[in-house]
Amino acid sequence: MVKINDNYLKLPGSYLFSTIGKKVREYSGSHPDKKIIRLGIGDVTLPLAPAIISALHSAVDEMGRAETFRGYAPDLGYDFLREAIAEHDYRARGCAIDADEIFVSDGAKCDSGNIQEIFSLDSRVAVCDPVYPVYVDSNVMAGRAGNYDSDAGTWSDVIYMPCTADNAFVPELPDETPDLIYLCFPNNPTGAAVTKARLQEWVDYACKVGAVILYDAAYEAYITEDDVPHSIYECDGAKSCAIELRSFSKNAGFTGLRLGFAVVPKGLERGGVSLHALWARRHGTKYNGAPYIVQRAGEAVYSQAGKAQLAEQIAYYRKNADYIYKGLKEAGYTVSGGVNSPYIWLKTPKGMSSWEFFDCLLEKADVVGTPGSGFGPGGEGYFRLTAFGSYENTVEAVDRIRAL
Numbered sequence: 001m002v003k004i005n006d007n008y009l010k011l012p013g014s015y016l017f018s019t020i021g022k023k024v025r026e027y028s029g030s031h032p033d034k035k036i037i038r039l040g041i042g043d044v045t046l047p048l049a050p051a052i053i054s055a056l057h058s059a060v061d062e063m064g065r066a067e068t069f070r071g072y073a074p075d076l077g078y079d080f081l082r083e084a085i086a087e088h089d090y091r092a093r094g095c096a097i098d099a100d101e102i103f104v105s106d107g108a109k110c111d112s113g114n115i116q117e118i119f120s121l122d123s124r125v126a127v128c129d130p131v132y133p134v135y136v137d138s139n140v141m142a143g144r145a146g147n148y149d150s151d152a153g154t155w156s157d158v159i160y161m162p163c164t165a166d167n168a169f170v171p172e173l174p175d176e177t178p179d180l181i182y183l184c185f186p187n188n189p190t191g192a193a194v195t196k197a198r199l200q201e202w203v204d205y206a207c208k209v210g211a212v213i214l215y216d217a218a219y220e221a222y223i224t225e226d227d228v229p230h231s232i233y234e235c236d237g238a239k240s241c242a243i244e245l246r247s248f249s250k251n252a253g254f255t256g257l258r259l260g261f262a263v264v265p266k267g268l269e270r271g272g273v274s275l276h277a278l279w280a281r282r283h284g285t286k287y288n289g290a291p292y293i294v295q296r297a298g299e300a301v302y303s304q305a306g307k308a309q310l311a312e313q314i315a316y317y318r319k320n321a322d323y324i325y326k327g328l329k330e331a332g333y334t335v336s337g338g339v340n341s342p343y344i345w346l347k348t349p350k351g352m353s354s355w356e357f358f359d360c361l362l363e364k365a366d367v368v369g370t371p372g373s374g375f376g377p378g379g380e381g382y383f384r385l386t387a388f389g390s391y392e393n394t395v396e397a398v399d400r401i402r403a404l
């Protein structure tokens, strides 16, 4: 009889967003008169910008005419999009990345979950704690994480790099030597950013020990500070130790359209093998390309009109982040993030656990956030609020929290 991949059985089950949903449903069921404000889930709310909608419309029309119809897209992405990415996201920032080093995909979640499969099963994985759960769970499924300790909330074979207030939520180099290092900056969930000097230390370290950094830059559009790099390739030597993952979700509202990309430099090798060639092989075998109309929409992100409209959207969310950050700080909360990120990370007051504070906020302020402990043991005692709501709701939510 067939046997299942029993690594899946080791997964403790992701109760975070389902538990939040259940608690909110129960509360609103018993308090139908309350207006609940949701600042929990990391999803955008503004509609797609006009430049993107117009690119979608014309691409749809092209698909309806025999002369311009397109079938399968090239596995690695259309040249028009790969060129636009290389030009605007990289060369414009002084990073020598070529269009053929860019692998277009349907999002950074898939890429961050799939990328591990081109590495050996005995690779040691290092992650930040707290962490975006995909990095850990995809390695659990592959059989790389060892066993779960349900008391500690950790996996025996994973190297955890604590991100705490003491290190400003940027990890120290680990004592044990990892092979794969997942870094995400600006960070989800903490909202922390890394300076170019600090990231350079990581690049130097990875080059020295032969590790590969998987750099998730999904939130780069929210960077406001000058010393914070938008790409890891701003650091010297990163092309020989780093793969960068990007998404159109948070900068352009593509969470429902789906588009992202991975950058795998051609010179990046381990054991004499090109990782670019491996990822190309993997992509060609398991992926048939992002939709033409969505890639045209992605191209519009880099048009003059698209850039201007998206700058306004980011400014809107940034204003929310600013309001939350300042409002909670004035109210005496210990807050971080928010400056280069749509996420505000706050310390729960009076020693409350993350879930106690969740319940308190829901019941006393009718505000929904995300318990930090859902992102790993290092998130206990913290809480995440997002800037992705409407400005009016954000103001009302913060004012309610301040009145507690």
Ligand SMILES: *Cc1c(COP(=O)(O)O)cnc(C)c1O
Residues within 6 Å of the ligand: 042, 106, 107, 108, 109, 110, 112, 132, 184, 188, 216, 218, 246, 247, 248, 249, 250, 254, 255, 259, 260
């Ligand atoms: C939202 C997010 C992504 C983007 O995911 P998509 O699949 O592109 O929508 C990637 N990484 C992190 C850490 C995120 O929060």
